[in-house]
Amino acid sequence: MNCKHASSITLTIGNLLGCTSVCGKDIGMPCRVETDSRKIKEGDIFVALKGERLDGHDFILDAVRRGARGVILKQEEMPKYSELLQGKDVTLFGVQSPERAIVDAAVRYLSSFSSLKDIIAITGSVGKTTTKDAIGRILQGKYKAHVSAGNHNTLLGCSLTVLSAPSDTEYLVLEMGANAKGEIAEIADHFPPSMAVITSVEPVHLEGFGDIRGVLEAKLEIVTPHCEVLFINGDCSLLAEGVAALTDRPSRVITIGRDPSCMFKILDTKLHQDGHQYLREVLIETPLGVAQLESKLWGEQHAMVVAVATAVGYEIGLNFDDIASSLREMSSPKGRGALLKSDEGIMFVDESYNASPVTVKAALKNLLGIPSRGRRIAVLGGMRELGGFEREFHREVFETAISVADVTILYGKEWNNLSANGKEVLHLHDIEEIVNYLKGILRSGDIVLVKGSRVYEMERIYEWWSLNEL
Incomplete structure (x- = not known):
């Protein structure tokens, strides 16, 4: 993708936020912005969001005690907290809407990434986070790749990921999730991917989507006019039908799975033990020949994760040895196997x-x-x-x-x-x-x-x- 350097943007959080007022010294980019005061680390910026049950402004003092060097808060709260925090080494950034300001700041900051080659976005009913991490792992072996943390897959979460990325990032890997139609479209509109992955379409979040067709429509929102390459689960006939029906299809659609027609075909997979460790071995037929990989991602479902990461790596130009060594040491995170x-x-x-x-x-x-x-x-x-x-x-x-x-x-x-x-x-x-x-x-x-x-x-x-x- 072509990204032009926006020289008019001063890379400080205050300028990017378009603050109504700033109390203290402005802070340079990148910066780690956190919405949960309990997760604040020394030097972070805390953003005070108001939710249905809790108001982040009530946790500003806690965030500062934990080491926050900056706080993004509603302009109307500035007088109160500038007085409460007088004498503290912390900067207050007053804005009309903290959440909206974070999103807008991320879009402005992203426009300054002069080295950015691609935004790679991952969605799907299952396997999004592990697939995102696997793609990030293989890219980080050779490129300056920045990957969303955990399952930061909302518009706000993706915005926080962008704000924490170095401005010389070459690949930005984002997970995009949704509980209802229109949510992925909104994220992709703000951070348009040139490469997209749809891991699966399954009956999840049906309260928001209605039925499996609703799930399909939501996942396909990741395909925008900016998307040049789409990777899909070739074993999901419903997904294949949905992609075929798109009026604005990407120039390349790469299929991965066990179906004989898949461009990256999983030929075999098995679990074996190496000492105290369990390893998943995956045999994949690729356009360049048969590849054998193994990973500490030991579950049978992880064969697809390994295959998708391999397909993305091949598309970008990574060699097999680099892909294999990166995936071998990747293990299942807590809570996910x-x-x-x-x-x-x-x-x-x-x-x-x-x-x-x-x-x-x-x-x-x-x-x-x-x-x-x-x-x-x-x-x-x-x-x-x-x-x-x-x-x-x-x-x-x-x-x-x-x-x-x-x-x-x-x-x-x-x-x-x-x-x-x-x-x-x-x-x-x-x-x-x-x-x-x-x-x-x-x-x-x-x-x-x-x-x-x-x-x-x-x-x-x-x-x-x-x-x-x-």
Whole structure:
């Protein structure tokens, strides 16, 4: 993509924000802007956002105590906080709307990136964050690539990512997510990708999208007139149909998957153990020949992540050895498949970050694939945002769980009235009850899968064990 240097922009946060007033010394770019005062690190800038339940202005003093060197706040709050923080080494930036100011500042700042080659955007129903991280990992081995942290996939999150990027960034890798139609279109309008990835189209967030067709339409919003190359899951016929129907298709559409027609075809994948580590081996047929890769991303679903990252790397011009070495050392992050082991020899499969029907089934399949000398135990929180399909999908996942696990523990009203004769199934009512039960039954060699929607805070289960990441 062609990006012109905007020499008229002074690269300070105050000028980029278009502040109504500044109290203190302006701050140069890039800078790390944080919306949660608890996550503030020394030198960060805190932005005070007003939400439905909490007002960030109430946490300004806490952010400053934690080391914030700047605060972005509503102009009307400036007199109050300039007095409260008098004598402190902190700069206050007054704006009409902190959230709008952050987005506008990011767009202005991005226009100064004279070395930027491409914005690569990733969306999809599942696998967005891991795919984004894998693409970022292979690019950072050779280029100045900046990657969105965690799942910063909203318009605000992408804006914060841009503001933290060095101005000599060559590749900007952004995750774009949505709970409703129009949200991805808005992000892509502000930060138009020249390369885009759609990992999958699955029945998630149905309360916002209505049905699977609504999900498809939302994901395709990532394809703008600026998009030159689109990478898609070639095993998803619905996605292929949607792309074919686009009136303004990218000049190149690259398919990845197991289907024989895919340009990057997954020929085989298997799990093997190397000492205490589990590695996923993936064999991929590419336009340049067959490539064999392995990664600490051990889940079977990660074969697609490896294949997509390989396809993007080939398109950019990376050689196979660079791609392979970058992916080999990439492991599953906490909450997304990390393997944890207790001092007592109990293994936990940490899938606690979130849950949808397709991801829970994939996690259960992975649980079955891990060699075990003990029992397989599934601890499942309910799945949210399924609309009128909630009961049907919970029944499907339940049937899969009892076919895989020796013990199935269910948490949440979504599982009510589900039971199975001859199977050990428990309905427990809170995290403490789950932990107490597990403490009483677990023994060395057992493997415990933990997964559920964010509202159930399944990660709290680990607080009762001393765990080491494998």
